[in-house]
Amino acid sequence: MIDHKITLYHANWSFCSQMVRVALSEKGLVFKKKHIKLCDQYPEGENIDKDFLAINPLATVPAIKIDKVIICGSEEIIYQLNKLDGENDINLYPKHIDINEIRLKASDTTISEGVKFASTLGTIIPVFSSPLIQHMVKKLPFSSILKILKKHPRKDRKMIFLAMYFGNPTKKFPNMGIKNYVNEILKLEKTFSDGREFFYNSFSHVDINLMCVFNRLIDVGLESTILSNRTPHLSRYWDNLKLRDSYKIGILNYYTEKEEKVLHEFHKNNDSSVLDKILKEIDLVEVNE
Ligand SMILES: N[C@@H](CCC(=O)N[C@@H](CS)C(=O)NCC(=O)O)C(=O)O
Numbered sequence: 001m002i003d004h005k006i007t008l009y010h011a012n013w014s015f016c017s018q019m020v021r022v023a024l025s026e027k028g029l030v031f032k033k034k035h036i037k038l039c040d041q042y043p044e045g046e047n048i049d050k051d052f053l054a055i056n057p058l059a060t061v062p063a064i065k066i067d068k069v070i071i072c073g074s075e076e077i078i079y080q081l082n083k084l085d086g087e088n089d090i091n092l093y094p095k096h097i098d099i100n101e102i103r104l105k106a107s108d109t110t111i112s113e114g115v116k117f118a119s120t121l122g123t124i125i126p127v128f129s130s131p132l133i134q135h136m137v138k139k140l141p142f143s144s145i146l147k148i149l150k151k152h153p154r155k156d157r158k159m160i161f162l163a164m165y166f167g168n169p170t171k172k173f174p175n176m177g178i179k180n181y182v183n184e185i186l187k188l189e190k191t192f193s194d195g196r197e198f199f200y201n202s203f204s205h206v207d208i209n210l211m212c213v214f215n216r217l218i219d220v221g222l223e224s225t226i227l228s229n230r231t232p233h234l235s236r237y238w239d240n241l242k243l244r245d246s247y248k249i250g251i252l253n254y255y256t257e258k259e260e261k262v263l264h265e266f267h268k269n270n271d272s273s274v275l276d277k278i279l280k281e282i283d284l285v286e287v288n289e
Contacts, residue, residue, distance in 0.1 A: 004029075004067055005032075006029060007064065008034070009055055010034075011038045011041075012254040014061050015129075016061070016110055018215070018251045019110060020062045021251070022246040023250075026088065026203070026244075027090060029084060038061065039147070040133050040140075048148065063077075066080065073113065074111075078205050094200045094201070094204055096200070102200070106209055107120075107122070108121060109209035121180075121181070124177035124184070125216050128222060130173040130174065131171075131270070132220055134170040145165050178277055178278055182278060182282050186285060188231075189231045189233055192237045198240070211242075211246075222274070228279070
């Protein structure tokens with residue numbers, strides 16, 4: 001077994017960092033980690049500092065250094081990690097499935113670059129989480145907003161964070177994702193109706209991403225959309241995912257007091273209109289089928 005030196009650049013609550021931490025745990029790989037305080041949650045905004053931009057010029061986590069090679073983006077990182085030998089004998093790309101198909105499905109369930117927001121399950125999640133992100137952005141000191149304005153290398157993200165600070169752009173954002181979301185979860189329900197345990201029967205990269213997708217639904221108060229009697233197979237699948245040790249090790253263990261406090265405050269004022277709309281849309285699709 002070759003001993004690789006792995007350093008993960010991540011953030012506790014970042015959806016794509018969760019994916020990579022789960023993959024590291026599933027593989028049983030030993031790694032060092034550096035927590036990056038993201039500019040939408042922490043006044044420090046370390047992801048837009050010179051030091052981190054030298055690692056990922058796009059200012060996003062996760063990024064990973066394997067020996068001397070830096071890799072950015074959760075899909076590619078997990079693909080490369082799977083090639084390494086860890087303590088656990090697991091292949092996250094089951095042999096009976098075309099690797100390109102798995103990679104495509106993995107891309108569709110994470111925040112892929114260049115993909116229109118709300119067009120895939122992975123890009124629906126940031127749209128649903130946007131009110132939570134706005135809640136955090138509004139708490140930042142003005143000096144942090146100025147730092148974002150000056151230093152964030154991505155115009156799209158800079159503009160959205162500024163709009164969140166000064167206005168309420170996320171009031172309507174989640175609506176953009178409702179139809180596609182319902183479509184996607186009903187497709188998944190069909191897939192799992194044959195009783196399979198995981199997406200390709202054996203645990204894969206796609207299951208890691210779906211674990212993170214479903215976990216984020218809890219954060220934003222939408223978990224019940226996969227727990228209703230309309231999606232019994234999906235609920236069972238989600239139960240299977242929660243039983244993995246990697247769920248606790250890669251996701252739950254990174255909820256600190258800070259995240260819990262934000263969630264508590266967010267849910268005190270959060271309205272449930274998106275949840276109601278999703279549940280109505282599920283009924284509508286069922287009726288029309
Ligand atoms: N395509 C990237 C997306 C990464 C991404 O958007 N990360 C978010 C956290 S989940 C981030 O770093 N946001 C900070 C920012 O945009 O300023 C991946 O798959 O890793």
